[in-house]
Amino acid sequence: MSTIAAYYNNKSILITGATGFLGKVLMEKLFRSSPDLKVIYILVRPKSGQTLQQRVFHILNCELFKEVREICPNVQEKIRAIYADLSQDDFAISKEDMEELLSCTNIIFHCAATVRFDEPLRSAVQLNVVATQKLLLMAGQMPKLEAFIHLSTAFSNCYRKHIDEVIYPCPVEPKKIIHSMEWLDDAIIDEITPKLIGDRPNTYTYSKALGEMVVQQEGEKLNIAIVRPSIVGPTWQEPFPGWIDTMNGISKIIIAAGKGLLQLQAVEPTNVVDLIPADTVINLTLAVGWYTAVHRPKTMLIYHSTSGHINPFYCKEMGLQLTATLEKIPLEKPFRRPYTIGTTSTISKQYWNTVSHHAYAIIYDFYLILTGRKPRMTKLLNRILKTISKLEYFSSQSWEWTTYNTEMLMSQLSPEDQRVFNFDVRHLNWSQYMENYVLGIKKYLLKEDMAGIPEVKQHLRRLRNIYYFFNTTLFLIACRLLIARSQMARNVWFFIVSFCYKFLSYFRASRMLKA
Numbered sequence: 379m380s381t382i383a384a385y386y387n388n389k390s391i392l393i394t395g396a397t398g399f400l401g402k403v404l405m406e407k408l409f410r411s412s413p414d415l416k417v418i419y420i421l422v423r424p425k426s427g428q429t430l431q432q433r434v435f436h437i438l439n440c441e442l443f444k445e446v447r448e449i450c451p452n453v454q455e456k457i458r459a460i461y462a463d464l465s466q467d468d469f470a471i472s473k474e475d476m477e478e479l480l481s482c483t484n485i486i487f488h489c490a491a492t493v494r495f496d497e498p499l500r501s502a503v504q505l506n507v508v509a510t511q512k513l514l515l516m517a518g519q520m521p522k523l524e525a526f527i528h529l530s531t532a533f534s535n536c537y538r539k540h541i542d543e544v545i546y547p548c549p550v551e552p553k554k555i556i557h558s559m560e561w562l563d564d565a566i567i568d569e570i571t572p573k574l575i576g577d578r579p580n581t582y583t584y585s586k587a588l589g590e591m592v593v594q595q596e597g598e599k600l601n602i603a604i605v606r607p608s609i610v611g612p613t614w615q616e617p618f619p620g621w622i623d624t625m626n627g628i629s630k631i632i633i634a635a636g637k638g639l640l641q642l643q644a645v646e647p648t649n650v651v652d653l654i655p656a657d658t659v660i661n662l663t664l665a666v667g668w669y670t671a672v673h674r675p676k677t678m679l680i681y682h683s684t685s686g687h688i689n690p691f692y693c694k695e696m697g698l699q700l701t702a703t704l705e706k707i708p709l710e711k712p713f714r715r716p717y718t719i720g721t722t723s724t725i726s727k728q729y730w731n732t733v734s735h736h737a738y739a740i741i742y743d744f745y746l747i748l749t750g751r752k753p754r755m756t757k758l759l760n761r762i763l764k765t766i767s768k769l770e771y772f773s774s775q776s777w778e779w780t781t782y783n784t785e786m787l788m789s790q791l792s793p794e795d796q797r798v799f800n801f802d803v804r805h806l807n808w809s810q811y812m813e814n815y816v817l818g819i820k821k822y823l824l825k826e827d828m829a830g831i832p833e834v835k836q837h838l839r840r841l842r843n844i845y846y847f848f849n850t851t852l853f854l855i856a857c858r859l860l861i862a863r864s865q866m867a868r869n870v871w872f873f874i875v876s877f878c879y880k881f882l883s884y885f886r887a888s889r890m891l892k893a
């Protein structure tokens with residue numbers, strides 16, 4: 379049996395952010411690989427009118443947990459959902475629950491975070507820094523705790539081009555930031571936010587960097603490690619390929635491209651998109667948990683979960699794969715045929731934005747008005763372009779991450795552990811992965827019907843004919859205008875027409891002779 383899987387058996391594990399994308403994949407893998415684990419405590423808040431129990435029921439009944447339901451029929455009894463709001467003091471956990479958590483927990487996986495790039499600094503600090511600090515305080519009071527694993531992001535220091543597995547300190551100490559958030563009002567915080575975040579693009583990356591500093595400072599006496607994934611995509615292999623239920627940045631781009639709304643992307647075709655599958659991240663996280671608890675490294679280790687250094691996926695390749703896949707597995711109700719153009723040049727971006735986005739939206743809105751409907755495409759397009767612009771910082775650059783600790787860990791695993799907790803992406807086939815990505819988006823995120831694919835393909839063929847008809851008409855109008863105004867254009871036109879006529883006559887004559 380796998381040593382790592384055996385380690386988690388009979389353990390009490392605390393997970394924050396278990397209702398999130400990575401949290402679910404983590405829970406699923408734990409139950410599947412170590413069905414004899416004692417209990418998983420999850421800190422959950424009620425949301426969207428659902429109670430804690432309803433949320434847990436919903437998670438356990440989703441497609442992701444299909445195999446777990448078979449392997450571990452008593453899975454429900456092994457999850458202890460604890461009411462908690464991490465943005466409140468003491469997390470609003472009841473006294474009894476707190477006592478149980480403090481006395482029983484063996485391992486903590488801290489996944490909860492606000493991942494929105496445009497979160498106001500106060501909320502980002504509250505969740506990504508203060509909550510982390512409080513959880514560390516709690517961890518310090520847990521006599522049975524063996525390891526604390528903190529999920530951060532490979533982009534916490536994205537102002538650097540080359541990023542090592544170390545903490546890069548922020549100029550202002552987290553304690554000072556936390557303190558200032560207590561007394562500054564929102565308007566002032568908004569004003570100083572750009573100065574505080576400095577070269578980072580948003581409050582997310584900044585607060586995650588502060589969170590890492592807090593982990594380093596407050597976790598000195600704990601057995602602690604940080605995992606830094608890059609851009610997390612759907613599962614690669616486990617429990618099945620393509621599972622995704624989060625509308626993160628890159629999925630938004632794929633959906634907008636699939637619906638034919640977005641053709642231009644601010645990317646350098648030679649840049650690397652550092653995508654990493656969710657199951658790879660979780661396998662590494664579980665291996666890190668085991669290693670930290672059993673081998674107790676003397677210093678806190680940081681592990682990068684990235685793909686670019688060993689199996690780079692270039693933007694150009696991604697664009698081509700995406701277009702090909704979206705033709706094979708189209709998304710429902712496309713506005714246009716999916717196509718991708720990548721550029722970072724301002725002039726080129728403006729040109730393609732006008733020709734390829736706004737012109738179409740205006741023409742379509744005009745058509746809607748003519749047919750007595752309300753125009754909506756320009757408004758939708760502007761919203762999408764605004765959203766996409768918030769991702770441009772990440773799409774227009776490339777980074778290099780070192781992965782010495784991750785490689786060291788891999789070398790420490792037995793062949794069985796390397797198989798069961800595979801986090802080696804050298805053999806990941808990007809073309810296959812993109813296909814499963816689009817399938818996953820269609821099935822699990824957009825919940826579209828697979829049976830509708832032939833109909834969408836027919837619609838795409840109609841769109842292609844409209845596109846050719848439209849372009850040919852435009853071309854002919856342009857020619858006609860040119861011919862009317864220029865003698866030279868007229869001569870060229872007559873030359874082409876007479877050439878075509880002669881060619882056709884020759885062709886017909888030779889066929890008659892053969893007959």
Ligand SMILES: CCCCCCCCCCCCCCCCCCCCCCCC(=O)SCCNC(=O)CCNC(=O)[C@H](O)C(C)(C)COP(=O)(O)OP(=O)(O)OC[C@H]1O[C@@H](n2cnc3c(N)ncnc32)[C@H](O)[C@@H]1OP(=O)(O)O
Binds near residue numbers: 494766772
């Ligand atoms: C031949 C050469 C070709 C080359 C071309 C290649 C093209 C191929 C593509 C290349 C891709 C390049 C890769 C770049 C990837 C960039 C991804 C980001 C990287 C992240 C790195 C950080 C790592 C992390 O730790 S990430 C953690 C996870 N967080 C996230 O991923 C971001 C979370 N999201 C946000 O923060 C926000 O969504 C934000 C800030 C991005 C946008 O906020 P905004 O308020 O503007 O939008 P929303 O509230 O999300 O939506 C507003 C509104 O619009 C609707 N909408 C949005 N997107 C779509 C869509 N795609 N289709 C339709 N409608 C859309 C949305 O539904 C909302 O509508 P409401 O009615 O208001 O709800």
Ligand SMILES: NC(=O)C1=CN([C@@H]2O[C@H](COP(=O)(O)OP(=O)(O)OC[C@H]3O[C@@H](n4cnc5c(N)ncnc54)[C@H](OP(=O)(O)O)[C@@H]3O)[C@@H](O)[C@H]2O)C=CC1
Binds near residue numbers: 395401425609
């Ligand atoms: N997804 C990605 O591309 C990447 C993610 N990461 C990191 O991985 C971790 C997990 O990310 P991911 O799963 O994608 O994020 P999600 O947004 O899917 O999940 C966030 C989780 O945090 C919980 N949470 C947020 N606020 C609170 C609160 N006040 N009280 C209790 N729980 C709360 C959410 O609960 P609820 O369901 O109630 O909202 C949810 O379970 C994060 O630390 C993130 O920074 C790093 C790199 C890339």
